[in-house]
Amino acid sequence: MKAAVINTQTGGVEYREVPNPTIQNEDEVLIQMLAAAIKHVDRSRASGTHYSSTKKAGDFRIIGGDGVGLLADGTRVYALGVGGMAAEYAVVDKDRMVTVPQGLDHVIAAALPNAVIGAAMGLRFRADMQPGDTVLINGATGFTGRVAVQIAKYYGAQKVIATGRDPESLKTLLTLGANEVISLQQSDEAFIAQIQAVHQLTPIHVIIDYLWGHSAELLFLALKGKGNFTAQTRFVSVGSVAGDTIALSAANLRSVNLLLSGSGLGSWTREDVKKLFTVILPEMFQLATNDKLHIETVTVPLAEIESIYDVPLTDGKRLVVTLN
Incomplete structure (x- = not known):
């Protein structure tokens, strides 16, 4: 054949x-x-x-x-x-x-199906997404990220935030169900500030991450607490397009109610x-x-x-x- x-x-x-x-x-x-x-x-x-x-x-x-x-x-x-x-x-x-x-x-x-697997399995079984949750899709301009935005909305997300680098692709996500888009093509400080503003207004319950690398480090920094009670965030790593390893401080983990897991073959x-x-x-x-x-x-x-x-x-x- x-x-x-x-x-x-x-x-x-x-x-x-x-x-x-x-x-x-x-x-x-x-x-x-x-x-x-x-x-x-x-x-x-x-x-x-x-x-x-x-x-x-x-x-x-x-x-x-x-x-x-x-x-x-x-x-x-x-x-x-x-x-x-x-x-x-x-x-x-x-x-x-x-x-x-x-x-x-x-x-x-x-x-x-592969995009469904990369989105739904993380949302349902690793993040235990619930109707009314606020969901952030990190790296949403790729094929699977676009599907994840739509599935999160279908599963009842109250708010879907999408991050990405391409401005035109980010605009398209607004037509697919995203309520807000945040560019990764800005300074680290500006990106962190935007995430913190969203998180303060509407706590981010679920993060589905397709990038890992530096953008994941920024997300963890944005979630970092200051010793007060925090809303739980379920962070699910699905891809590592931006790098396979990150720097993550133990203090960052201890300062916030964070559940960190992965979704992929074997998980x-x-x-x-x-x-x-x-x-x-x-x-x-x-x-x-x-x-x-x-x-x-x-x-x-x-x-x-x-x-x-x-x-x-x-x-x-x-x-x-x-x-x-």
Whole structure:
């Protein structure tokens, strides 16, 4: 079969012939692929740099960890792959797939779930977001951040604050449900002052962070208390686009009612993942079908993956490889 692979010797992406995948046990099923989204996590896992990557024998890795395809009976499903998904066929786990609604385009169905996972899992299971909460999305101008703004509003956030660098993208977030936007393209002092003003007026209950790095340090400084009682803030790290490590003082942690956690592979319970496939994804697919959840994509046929794989996407779009 044809597939998009990372050559583990050169690090480059290639469109080439590879062996057909085979089912290893009764919990797996083969699907004919229609579309596979390519995300940051797919690139890092394929190259072996992600913390969940495992070393495999051979000279290539098929890219793409999830996508949409057809079962043998013609049912269209979204699924997580046992192996790579940017290929003509893929093997998936039977208990990690969701039927795609008839009215939902398979490109949207392939692109949306990873962002839902990066937003809803943190909001629901790590931050325990409640209706009426004030939610701050740090790094909201990316694809997942835009989805997080919409999901937070759908889950009943009273106020959604979005941070980011791109002025035009920040303006767009106001049309997607954000009540206020704060630019990261200002001095540290000005950014901290804006966060503190918001926090004083309406305590920030939840922070979903896609950046980490320096902006996370600033957020912790903005929340720092002075020995008085403070409202609880649940800070959830989902991404680390701006750096994997930060400086955080113990005094900062002791001065505020702060719950710090992460949301990612390995942090969720089996019950959380079960709810993802039985409740959350079907619900979000229906919202998208009803035009109440909006995303933007860039599509490329599998055979042309080499021409666009290394081209940066702007304005919060997701790259989707199509096969039919």
